[in-house]
Amino acid sequence: MAAPRRVESPRSGTAYEADLAAWSLEQAAHLRAGTWDRLDLAHLADEIEALSRTEHHALTSALRVILLHLLKWDHQPQRRTCGWATSIKTQRLSVAERIEDCPSLVPLLPQFLARAYRRARIEAAGETGLDESVFPAACPYPYEAIMTRAIAWPPEPEVS
Numbered sequence: 001m002a003a004p005r006r007v008e009s010p011r012s013g014t015a016y017e018a019d020l021a022a023w024s025l026e027q028a029a030h031l032r033a034g035t036w037d038r039l040d041l042a043h044l045a046d047e048i049e050a051l052s053r054t055e056h057h058a059l060t061s062a063l064r065v066i067l068l069h070l071l072k073w074d075h076q077p078q079r080r081t082c083g084w085a086t087s088i089k090t091q092r093l094s095v096a097e098r099i100e101d102c103p104s105l106v107p108l109l110p111q112f113l114a115r116a117y118r119r120a121r122i123e124a125a126g127e128t129g130l131d132e133s134v135f136p137a138a139c140p141y142p143y144e145a146i147m148t149r150a151i152a153w154p155p156e157p158e159v160s
Contacts, residue, residue: 016043055102060112062094066146067113067120068127071135073151076128085153092147113139113146 015023023040030038069084099105117139125132
């Protein structure tokens with residue numbers, strides 16, 4: 001296999017700076033060809049670390065959406081919608097799939113939950129019109145409840 005052609009940019013000295021997609025393909029070709037001396041090791045290390053951060057952000061985002069809708073579900077039961085129920089269920093699947101694909105994220109769940117809840121609390125206040133202080137300062141839901149609590153649709157009548 002021939003070594004890949006290096007892409008230079010008229011704006012900069014490296015493909016990494018000019019076109020990340022082209023640079024990525026170039027680096028993959030060097031890896032496959034075993035042309036180790038052609039690898040951009042510093043940028044490769046940065047991009048590999050960025051992959052991990054992307055997984056962290058995606059998991060935190062899915063948790064945020066679940067928490068947002070749980071807060072709205074609990075604080076405005078009269079306004080519950082099928083969309084909230086559907087969102088909770090689909091985001092639970094996203095969380096479960098990310099955990100299945102990246103089990104090393106499990107020990108970081110408390111950190112992700114705290115980050116997600118801070119944002120969900122602010123959004124819940126904005127979307128409900130309720131004061132932020134109405135919502136607990138710390139996440140009131142354990143992970144197990146976030147992932148398994150029953151969310152019935154249509155809603156079951158409230159028992160007094």
